[in-house]
Amino acid sequence: MSSEKPIIELRDVGKTFQSADGELVALEGVNIGIDEGDIFGVIGMSGAGKSTLVRCINLLERPTTGSVIFDGQDLTAMTPAELRASRREISMIFQQFNLLMQRTCLKNICFPMEIAGVKSEDAKKRAMELLEIVGLQDKANAYPAQLSGGQKQRIAIARALASDPKVLMCDEATSALDPTTTRSILALIKDINDRLGITAIIITHEMAVIEEICSHVAILDGGRVAEIGRVEDIFSNPQTEAARKLVYPDGMPVSFLKSERVVRIAFNGGSSYEPLIASLAIDCGVKVNILGADTRNVGGKAFGTMLIGLPNDPDEAEKAVAYICRQRDVTCEEVEYSHD
Amino acid sequence: MSSEKPIIELRDVGKTFQSADGELVALEGVNIGIDEGDIFGVIGMSGAGKSTLVRCINLLERPTTGSVIFDGQDLTAMTPAELRASRREISMIFQQFNLLMQRTCLKNICFPMEIAGVKSEDAKKRAMELLEIVGLQDKANAYPAQLSGGQKQRIAIARALASDPKVLMCDEATSALDPTTTRSILALIKDINDRLGITAIIITHEMAVIEEICSHVAILDGGRVAEIGRVEDIFSNPQTEAARKLVYPDGMPVSFLKSERVVRIAFNGGSSYEPLIASLAIDCGVKVNILGADTRNVGGKAFGTMLIGLPNDPDEAEKAVAYICRQRDVTCEEVEYSHD
Amino acid sequence: MTEFFQSELWQEAVKIFEAELISDIWQTIYSTVLSTLFAYIIGLPLGVLLVAGEEDGVMPIPRWLMNALNVVINILRSVPFLILMIIALPLSRFIVGSGIGTPAMIPPLIIAAFPFIARLVESSLRETDRGVIEAAQSMGATPMQIIRKVMLPEAMPSLISGAALAFATIMGYGAMAGIIGGRGLGFLAINYGLYRKIWIVKWAAVILLVVLVQIFQSAGTKLAVKSDKRITQITKRRKTR
Amino acid sequence: MTEFFQSELWQEAVKIFEAELISDIWQTIYSTVLSTLFAYIIGLPLGVLLVAGEEDGVMPIPRWLMNALNVVINILRSVPFLILMIIALPLSRFIVGSGIGTPAMIPPLIIAAFPFIARLVESSLRETDRGVIEAAQSMGATPMQIIRKVMLPEAMPSLISGAALAFATIMGYGAMAGIIGGRGLGFLAINYGLYRKIWIVKWAAVILLVVLVQIFQSAGTKLAVKSDKRITQITKRRKTR
Amino acid sequence: GTNGDSETKTPESGDTLEGTTIKVGASPTPHAEILAVAKEILAEQGITLEIVEFSDYVQPNTATESGDVIANYFQHKPYLDKFNNENGTHLVSVAAIHYEPYGLYPGKTATIEKLPDGAKIAVPNDGSNEARALHLLEAAGLITLKEGAGLNATKLDIVENPKNLDIIEMEAAQLTGTLTDVDMAVINGNYALQGDLSASDDALILEDTTEAGSEAAQTYSNIIAVKEGNENDPAILALVEALKSDKVRDFINDTYNGAVVPMF
Ligand SMILES: Nc1ncnc2c1ncn2[C@@H]1O[C@H](COP(=O)(O)OP(=O)(O)OP(=O)(O)O)[C@@H](O)[C@H]1O
Ligand SMILES: Nc1ncnc2c1ncn2[C@@H]1O[C@H](COP(=O)(O)OP(=O)(O)OP(=O)(O)O)[C@@H](O)[C@H]1O
Ligand SMILES: [Mg+2]
Numbered sequence A, B: 001m002s003s004e005k006p007i008i009e010l011r012d013v014g015k016t017f018q019s020a021d022g023e024l025v026a027l028e029g030v031n032i033g034i035d036e037g038d039i040f041g042v043i044g045m046s047g048a049g050k051s052t053l054v055r056c057i058n059l060l061e062r063p064t065t066g067s068v069i070f071d072g073q074d075l076t077a078m079t080p081a082e083l084r085a086s087r088r089e090i091s092m093i094f095q096q097f098n099l100l101m102q103r104t105c106l107k108n109i110c111f112p113m114e115i116a117g118v119k120s121e122d123a124k125k126r127a128m129e130l131l132e133i134v135g136l137q138d139k140a141n142a143y144p145a146q147l148s149g150g151q152k153q154r155i156a157i158a159r160a161l162a163s164d165p166k167v168l169m170c171d172e173a174t175s176a177l178d179p180t181t182t183r184s185i186l187a188l189i190k191d192i193n194d195r196l197g198i199t200a201i202i203i204t205h206e207m208a209v210i211e212e213i214c215s216h217v218a219i220l221d222g223g224r225v226a227e228i229g230r231v232e233d234i235f236s237n238p239q240t241e242a243a244r245k246l247v248y249p250d251g252m253p254v255s256f257l258k259s260e261r262v263v264r265i266a267f268n269g270g271s272s273y274e275p276l277i278a279s280l281a282i283d284c285g286v287k288v289n290i291l292g293a294d295t296r297n298v299g300g301k302a303f304g305t306m307l308i309g310l311p312n313d314p315d316e317a318e319k320a321v322a323y324i325c326r327q328r329d330v331t332c333e334e335v336e337y338s339h340d
Numbered sequence C, D: 001m002t003e004f005f006q007s008e009l010w011q012e013a014v015k016i017f018e019a020e021l022i023s024d025i026w027q028t029i030y031s032t033v034l035s036t037l038f039a040y041i042i043g044l045p046l047g048v049l050l051v052a053g054e055e056d057g058v059m060p061i062p063r064w065l066m067n068a069l070n071v072v073i074n075i076l077r078s079v080p081f082l083i084l085m086i087i088a089l090p091l092s093r094f095i096v097g098s099g100i101g102t103p104a105m106i107p108p109l110i111i112a113a114f115p116f117i118a119r120l121v122e123s124s125l126r127e128t129d130r131g132v133i134e135a136a137q138s139m140g141a142t143p144m145q146i147i148r149k150v151m152l153p154e155a156m157p158s159l160i161s162g163a164a165l166a167f168a169t170i171m172g173y174g175a176m177a178g179i180i181g182g183r184g185l186g187f188l189a190i191n192y193g194l195y196r197k198i199w200i201v202k203w204a205a206v207i208l209l210v211v212l213v214q215i216f217q218s219a220g221t222k223l224a225v226k227s228d229k230r231i232t233q234i235t236k237r238r239k240t241r
Numbered sequence E: 001g002t003n004g005d006s007e008t009k010t011p012e013s014g015d016t017l018e019g020t021t022i023k024v025g026a027s028p029t030p031h032a033e034i035l036a037v038a039k040e041i042l043a044e045q046g047i048t049l050e051i052v053e054f055s056d057y058v059q060p061n062t063a064t065e066s067g068d069v070i071a072n073y074f075q076h077k078p079y080l081d082k083f084n085n086e087n088g089t090h091l092v093s094v095a096a097i098h099y100e101p102y103g104l105y106p107g108k109t110a111t112i113e114k115l116p117d118g119a120k121i122a123v124p125n126d127g128s129n130e131a132r133a134l135h136l137l138e139a140a141g142l143i144t145l146k147e148g149a150g151l152n153a154t155k156l157d158i159v160e161n162p163k164n165l166d167i168i169e170m171e172a173a174q175l176t177g178t179l180t181d182v183d184m185a186v187i188n189g190n191y192a193l194q195g196d197l198s199a200s201d202d203a204l205i206l207e208d209t210t211e212a213g214s215e216a217a218q219t220y221s222n223i224i225a226v227k228e229g230n231e232n233d234p235a236i237l238a239l240v241e242a243l244k245s246d247k248v249r250d251f252i253n254d255t256y257n258g259a260v261v262p263m264f
């Protein structure tokens, strides 16, 4: 973790639910620090405790043990009024949307502003802007019951952004959205993060989302933090079974076990049809192995990443790395791999 | 479409909602035929009418115009009792799960069997099996309120499978699930489809899901069918703007506009670390362009597909194709591309 | 204090208690319980019909029938209980064989209570989540199955707290038993409070009534909370403490 | 027919109508409406408190206070209205300046009705989706904001149909106005139906009562359906036809 | 109503009444209280008297007609006649037991002379009792009733009302409770007693003291009524005998202090 003071810190947080069949430990000994401006991903299998974790952050679920520090203050020790003040700075998008069924979309988005005491006209203006951002201007006066699943989710997103929060928590905020809309929402979050330095905590099942916008990621497994760190580190080199299962649901690329050295190539907008790997083979005579790739073209420019397994021969490998690094609009970094 | 008699046929189906702001056309002139044993994907932007479409199939939403034919009979012209009998053969997984909150998970799964008059012990036994399949045996006696989002979804899936339906309709049935669980659920559906010939209609936002298990796909756009056909055809060669936006949310691979010929290579379990493209370059001296790739390794074997843009020179292109086709465990097919 | 216990009023009160109290408690309980029971037997299906029978309900009934049902319920809700009781007496004679006494109260109580219960049930059932009803419909459930297995169980907490409300209301009506020669705690309270001014008896009767309502109300609330599987928080917390 | 209109009974009925009917209708309406209104002013906050004040509600209040509140409501729910009315007369004298007549009915009616309303409101509010309350909490809404902007609006359809129920019930209590010299349609029905056998007057009064309840009930149902934004089907279909 | 019949229809005359149960309907006070004394007497003869208290004036007659009770004790003869007439019942009086003189009691205003214009006067709201109260007011010279307005008289039958009196009808038992609200109230003797009012000391004018007083006593005596044909039922005869005993007379005189007057 970075040396800055984290904006959110979970200290030894645990949460146990009482149920008919006995106790259920949903979280146990969770220690997480999230720095201001981070986009922090939370992944894990269904039932791993992700929702419980974010619900513990704003104390919707009071942790059974441990404490939650927000902006240097212990939320668990606050008076109700102080807690409310802090909560206004932490927005949340719920897995089940939780829209007010008796309010129109516009009024739903106005809701957090109403609570914060924003003037009615100002709130309305801002809400209309947000409606436009999520592409639902025409639904301003519709009620949630008249919306499709994805539309509800977009209203929930707009509502969460309405109060200009310091922290935005998204519990599967794009699961009901088509890829295009997902991308535009993610771009929006990234943009707000860049411009306003908002901190975001994102629960998702789509690894692509994590790779695309998160700076850090925590992997939950059975209520415990299995791995936590920078996305590049965790994704290129998952240490635990839990992480591997998520990042490579079909099993680890076998080449991880064969190649000594792995390189991640990121295309930063160069022309994708420059046949990099083929050129590499022809120009340097080096055969590299594509372990996985996810590349797309935007307006004639290539974006995305590719994992390359280098030949075992050190010289050939070196040659290949050097060749790749010479390319325009491509960054390459070697990824560590440990045999555990 | 195939020449068999379709099990589900939508004839000129339209659905208009009345709302405060006037009428909203959710579906218009939809003609779709789904053959028995198909796995039929439905994709479209948020609000395109996907949920409305499947809700029209089992008449949860009565189409404003047109008719729905199931197994040769017009559902819209049936008596209530006949409709009920037909509905028992069409299972549905809802976007919002719609579990009975006052019943335990086990009893939720028993519910459709109760309705169909299955004996209580038999129902219970089957329900326990299904719970095991979705990995939630330990939640048999928990109530839905005690489940995580993904767990609820899995119970909904188990419930939909309980009545051994002829047709299974999934409205974003895996959106709340992690990749591993998603894969196992999809494998389950595919398996049932293989073994029992169940017909499935799958709404999803994950193109990978469509590619992985669907045989046919319909693309909805603003309540109309934009494209419909075999997945390979539609995905490799999207004709409409709507389809392109979904399949290539970041924009069309530019190479589609540059290369005359495009080849789809499918890895059927050969060793992935055989560096195919590099070998191609070295062995034949042909530079091909990777337009997109999605390859994974399972137990040391490569699976997945790769789209390759061939060089414009016809001889080189021929050479490349011949080389690729010679490889073991790889199938390659040329994908047509039309300049429209 | 001793003075009080030797006072004529106290002596008289004791005499009344000895002669009547146990019997009056019993009459209150049985008339209220029986009436509530039978009123539910009639009112519950009607309340269900008011929701299920709507145009877009699970078991639509003709519109005129629906309107007629509503009107009948409204009529019975609006006729003052006193009048209703007297109109219903021939029915009492027919059913319980007597137009006087506590048993004769039961048919009028049922007639007065079932429309009230129908409305309570209606209001509870309207809260059922539309989605689960659709789920059941999509499974080919018959209207009766939907009502029995979805609407009623899903609305159970609300139905139970409605029943506690109905019980107290019916007990309240029962206080007017005196008009037709019936008995019970309510009668005792009115008779000795209004007509005879023996306040000890009045208050004793009132206290007993309060205790009865209290018992049923808290049992109702507890049961409602316990039967509510949507909110697991409450039970959870209670248990943990 | 002419015979009937010349009959003594009819003549007498006409006399009574001329002298009292308008005034009695008016007294029924104003006493019921005012009582319902004030009973809501007291009962609504109490009903809210019964839900919000729970241990895990949005505005927890001390347990003993909660229990006390419950007991007070149960007490008022269990005292027979007749007794309650007489006990409350001093209050009437204090508030409306008289222990007799229709105005004097209003304080006892309020006292009898607000606990009933509190329970109705409680039952409606319990149905609010826990999720939306959590959403509001997560936004830092104060308990009052949650109550005013979430719980009450979300439960509006149920609250409205509860109000129609309460209105009819309060009107029913009002029929006992005669005991303290009050008037109204209920009194008319009882007085002329029970004691004087002028059945024309009795039935006229009963019919008017039915009409009043019918008006309020259907207005209530319509409003409840209209205010329900969760189910858009009904209104939709109605409009289409 | 077979229950009441079989129990009360006594065996052939001459048989002992030992073991007979009779049900009698009555108003709570003073009727039920007086019957309670008779009950003790009858018990000595082996007759069980079951007192069924009615807090209304219609049901006891209906119940007697239908056989739910064998006799009732709550009304006076004129009311019975009117009831028979209106309802087609066949009830007859077998004995007059007591009389409750009505009195005009002061509330906010102490004397009749001081009654202001528009003064409020409370009267019972039930059938013949209202009429009786109005006749008392007429006797006091406060109002004039329409000619021939007998037992049906209501405030609508007032033809002259020089002081514009506001007549307020209410529950008889509640009259004493509202004396603070009205200028005066016409109260039946028994309820006056319960309200700690003395007929002899507090009443401004009593039925007894008016010129129609003695006549009123005769007319308005409370009677035992039975269904036609049961007049000579031995059990009824025993009941009447018990009620007309010295013990009952003493009880009435001791308990009611002139608010209830024995008529035997
Ligand atoms: N009950 C309703 N009343 C009015 N409009 C409705 C109603 N239900 C759906 N709609 C509208 O119909 C359109 C299609 O909705 P539908 O739910 O079919 O979309 P969808 O394709 O399933 O979208 P998503 O992917 O977001 O779930 C949307 O614009 C929606 O707002
Ligand atoms: N109210 C509750 N009572 C009992 N158990 C609960 C409750 N809420 C959650 N759980 C359990 O806690 C565990 C973690 O739940 P949580 O909702 O945090 O999972 P999640 O990681 O968000 O899963 P998903 O991806 O499926 O949403 C699950 O096993 C769930 O069954
Ligand atoms: Mg979750």
Ligand SMILES: [Mg+2]
Residues within 6 Å of the ligand: A148, A149, A150, B050, B051, B052, B095, B171
């Ligand atoms: Mg949808």
